[in-house]
Amino acid sequence: MTSRIRVRTAVLAALVVAGVSGCADTGDDAGAPGSVAGEGPARPGAGGDELVVDALPLEAPVIIDAVPEGLLLTGLSYRPPEDDLWFNDAAGDYLPARATLYGDPALADTLDGPVVLVGTSTGSATIAGPGYEAPGEEVDLGSDLPGRVVPDSDRTWVVLEGNDYTEFVVGRGIDDDELVAAARGADFASATTALAADAVPAGLEPLIAGSAQDRPGSGAGVHMFLRGDGTQVTVNAVRADPRLAALWGFWLEDASGTTVRGNPGSAGDLQGANVGDxxxxxxxxxxxxxxxxxxxxxxxxxxxxxxxxxxLDQVVEALRVGTWEEFEALDGEIQSRPPTAVESPCPSDSGYTSGVEGNSRWVFQLAPNPYSSWGEWSTCSFDLTSGGGNGGSVLPPPLGELAVSGFGSGIVGGVAPPGTTRVTVTAVDGSTRDAVLAADGPRPGERVWGTYLPVFPPPGGTAPFTVTAYDAAGAVLATSG
Known part of the structure; x- marks a missing residue:
């Protein structure tokens, strides 16, 4: 099994581990800032003969045996290392984007001592590091972009901020002046970000460079997503040198280390990682x-x-190495199930419909817009398989008539009049399908409907589709199109 299963966007957001049981030991002193070398379990050090540590192809996937109560498995995928390429270098080659971790080479557990990480983050909704509104001292980094020094819990950031992009040097146990000097000598123009030799804080050396550069996990490997009411769990696993755990572990506020499944690891709050929370x-x-x-x-x-x-404890304990057949069976269960409201990016308090059409897991939702001065209804459609979606608005028709909204994605929907028990949608090719009906609608007795039309948009000059609403006796209540 190599690249036959690609990453499927699950709104968006992994998975993991071999077959040993146990939970994380999160004692009162776990994650306490100011820990010294020798406290806590001895995690794998970051130093080694080779600076770069990249993920390797998985020989077997990781799966979850029992999904904890209150959660739903909503996404499962495998990205081979050769697909984890997005940095375009001077030669035009695409390479993995890597951060570099600097630490004290004399420490067996690198994260016990002072550390500096230099990396980059990109994104539109979230970025690694303190937000643009976080207070901090502005400093001159010799760049056209503004630089700021921002303390954040047990670490301090020096960030260069631009439009939808952040380059950063972040350290723990490092003097602010040394961090600023390091940021002035940072090279962000190559796939492996690094500091100039004369900019490295005293006593530190580059120990490891790898992905992900702005959070634990992500990039290559197995990914699993579980969702519940207000909760999301993301699991990532790669086959790699254990040293990579030092780079990933930097993002957790745990200077001493914590035992996880009987293994030395890190456990704690994420600080500045690109996870949106x-x-x-x-x-x-x-x-x-x-x-x-x-x-x-x-x-x-x-x-x-x-x-x-x-x-966390329940998910960590339920993970194990499985077979590709088990992996594909779990993925097949997800892809054949209509999306639930909890995994939809659309507001789901009312008027929610969903279904599966071929490779598309679609959702359509309609609800009154309380902010509209025209009394409009807001619509939202999304294809969880492709990651594409649309939003719009509809003016309410007279009560008893159909409201119809269609999008270029092929997801169509609207509102059916009171008494409706069935809605059909006839496409331009003559095919007719039953729409999915929500239990409610924007006005008493009405029901939101939605479906997916594989052939969309229609040929130019042709009516896109015809919608018909029926009552329980099969009589036509309304038609449109």
Missing amino acids: PDARGRVWAEDGLVISVVVTMGADRDRAGDREQV
Whole structure:
């Protein structure tokens, strides 16, 4: 098995480990800033003969035996290392984007001591590092982009900020002046970001360079996503030298180390990682040739800190190495199931429909827009397989008539009048399909409907489709198109 299963976008967001049981030991002193060398379990050091440590092709996938109660397996994929290429170098070659970790080469556990990470982050919704609004001292880094020094929990960032892009040098246990000097000598123009030799803080050396450069996991390897009410768990696993766990573990606030599944690892809050939740918590460890991360985000549920630990422990314990046949069976279950509201990027408090059409797992949702001065209804459609979606608005028709909204993605929907028990959609090729009906609609008795038309948009000058609503006796209530 190499590249026959590609990454499927699951809104978006992995998976992991070999067959040893156990949970993370998160004692009161785990993750305490200011720890010294020798405290906690001895995690794999970052130093070695080779600076670059990249992921290797997986010989067997990781799967989950039992999904914890309250969660749903919503995404599973494998990205081979040769697909993890996005940095275009001067020669025109695409290479993995790597961060470089600097530390004290004398320490057996690199993360016990002072460390500096130099890397980059890209994204539109979230980026690694402190947000643009975070207070910090502006400094001159010899660049056209503004630089800021921003303390954040147990570490300090020096960031160069531009439009939708951040380059950073971040350190723990390093003097601010040394960090600024390091940032002035940082090279962000190559796939492997690095510091100039004369810019490295005293006592540190480059120990490892690898991916991911702005969070634990991501990039190549197995990915699994589990979702629940306000909760998402992301699991990533790669086959790699255990040293990579030091680079991934830097993103967790755990200066001493924590035992995970009987292995020395890191556990704690994520600091500045590109996961979209400032209260995210995770585990990182190496086991049986794999480097693994498990991260839980709780969205707006900031008061559920205890739930994070329980969910993490349950997922970590349920993971194991499986077969590609088991992997494909799990993936097949996901792809053949209509998306639930919990995994949809559309608002799902009302008017929600979904289904499966070929390779497309689609959703359509319609609800009143409380902010519209015209009384419009807001619509949202999304294809979870391709990652494409649209939003729009519809003016409510007179009660008893159909509302119809169609998008270039092939997902169409609307509102059927009171008394509707069936809605059919006839495409330009003459094929007719039954739409999915929601239990509710924007006005009493109405019902939202949605479906997917494989041939869309229609040939020019042809009506796109005809929609018909029927009552329980089969009588036509309304038609449109």
